[in-house]
Structure formats: C-alpha cells, structure tokens
Amino acid sequence: MSQDILGKIKGGLIVSCQALNDEPLHSSYIMSRMAYAAMLGGAVGIRANTVEDITEIKKLVDIPIIGIIKKNYDDSDVYITPTMEEVDALVDCGVDIIAMDSTARLRPKSQSLEEFFSNVRKKYPNQLFMADCSNYDEGIQAAKLGFDIIGTTMSGYTPYTEGTKLPNYELMRSLVKDCGKPVIAEGGIWSPQELKMALETGVFAAVVGTAITRPMDITRRYVEAINN
Numbered sequence: 001m002s003q004d005i006l007g008k009i010k011g012g013l014i015v016s017c018q019a020l021n022d023e024p025l026h027s028s029y030i031m032s033r034m035a036y037a038a039m040l041g042g043a044v045g046i047r048a049n050t051v052e053d054i055t056e057i058k059k060l061v062d063i064p065i066i067g068i069i070k071k072n073y074d075d076s077d078v079y080i081t082p083t084m085e086e087v088d089a090l091v092d093c094g095v096d097i098i099a100m101d102s103t104a105r106l107r108p109k110s111q112s113l114e115e116f117f118s119n120v121r122k123k124y125p126n127q128l129f130m131a132d133c134s135n136y137d138e139g140i141q142a143a144k145l146g147f148d149i150i151g152t153t154m155s156g157y158t159p160y161t162e163g164t165k166l167p168n169y170e171l172m173r174s175l176v177k178d179c180g181k182p183v184i185a186e187g188g189i190w191s192p193q194e195l196k197m198a199l200e201t202g203v204f205a206a207v208v209g210t211a212i213t214r215p216m217d218i219t220r221r222y223v224e225a226i227n228n
C-alpha cells in the first residue's frame with residue numbers, strides 16, 4: 001500500500017493547493033478546482049491544508065494527497081501539523097501522506113519532535129509521514145526517527161535558515177546522498193527549469209505551490225519585473 005503510493009508520485013510533480021484565510025483564493029471549492037486542474041495538467045500528487053480543503057479535493061482527484069493542517073499555537077513557532085490533534089484529524093479524513101514540521105524547534109507544550117513523533121508512530125504504524133525540514137541535520141534526524149519521506153519544505157523559513165537561496169539544491173543533493181529515505185524537494189521552485197534542476201539532484205519527487213496556485217504572488221512577480 002505505502003509502496004503503491006510512493007510508486008505513483010516517483011519522479012513527478014506534486015502541486016500544493018493552499019490558500020490560508022487571509023489569502024484571496026481562500027475557499028475549499030477553489031482549492032478543489034485548483035487540484036483538479038493540476039491533475040489534468042499531469043500532476044502526480046496534491047499537497048493540501050485543512051480537512052475542509054482535503055475533503056473537497058478528494059471529490060475531484062484520485063491522485064495521492066499529502067495533507068497538512070496549519071495551526072498557530074501561542075507557545076510555539078511550529079505551525080505545520082504541530083500536535084496530535086491535527087494528525088488525528090488528517091488520519092480521519094484519509095490522506096495518503098501526512099506532512100509535519102520536523103525542524104529542531106519545540107512544538108506546543110515544549111514537546112520535542114522526537115517525543116512527538118514516537119507517539120505518532122505508535123498510534124499510526126502504517127501511515128506514511130513526511131518530515132518538513134529546514135536543514136541537513138534535521139533531515140538526517142527525521143530519517144532516524146522513522147519518517148518515510150524527507151522534505152526540504154522549511155529551508156529558508158526557520159530563523160537559522162533565513163535568507164537561504166531557494167530552491168535549495170544543495171540541501172536536496174546532500175539529503176539524497178545521506179538520509180537513506182525518499183527526498184521531496186519543496187520550497188521556492190518557480191519555473192519548469194528549476195523543477196527539472198530539482199529532480200536532477202536525485203530527489204524522489206518535487207512540490208510546486210505558489211508558482212502554480214497563488215495568482216496574487218504570480219502577478220506580483222510580473223509587476224515587479226516591469227517596475228524595476
């Protein structure tokens with residue numbers, strides 16, 4: 001089963017379809033149509049946020065879904081699937097892969113990733129989990145903890161990686177070489193050429209989000225090109 005899911009996404013493009021409540025396209029209906037368009041365009045998987053969006057997306061697409069729940073807690077900077085509550089909700093709605101922040105930062109209630117993930121794995125031994133990491137050490141650590149997939153998602157988004165040039169090909173390359181798990185490239189891939197370069201590092205698959213599904217940011221890039 002897990003191997004089937006991995007087989008379906010191998011070597012392909014996963015499209016992230018997300019719009020938070022402060023974004024213009026915030027709507028489960030719109031995200032489901034985005035996902036449908038991505039599937040028709042040839043995406044092998046979808047990455048999506050919230051049970052509501054995932055439920056709508058599942059009505060229209062039959063390719064693997066990487067599910068997350070972004071939630072802010074007062075006592076932690078971790079916001080991608082931070083606690084068991086979000087993991088439970090994602091398992092209940094049925095996603096192929098659950099992704100979660102796997103940085104060195106403490107989760108809510110001062111929980112370490114190690115402590116948290118050992119509980120998660122005990123509770124859900126057969127679920128595929130993806131580790132959203134920001135640097136090499138976190139990727140290696142997540143692989144040791146038993147994550148099934150290692151992602152470069154958080155590179156540039158932790159205080160200690162801020163300013164990193166994206167896409168972070170070097171991180172992709174080094175994790176592919178050393179972590180022993182399938183690596184998913186994610187973060188800052190804007191062009192088809194960059195996607196190709198990411199896959200050439202040896203990663204298992206790659207996620208593109210903003211460049212495909214956030215028209216406000218896409219428009220801004222065009223406008224900046226003529227205003228500078």
Ligand SMILES: CC(=O)N[C@H](C=O)[C@@H](O)[C@H](O)[C@H](O)COP(=O)(O)O
Binds near residue numbers: 210
């Ligand atoms: C750092 C963080 O919270 N990243 C989020 C993770 O789910 C999304 O906002 C990104 O859109 C996604 O990772 C895809 O990356 P990009 O949009 O750069 O192609």
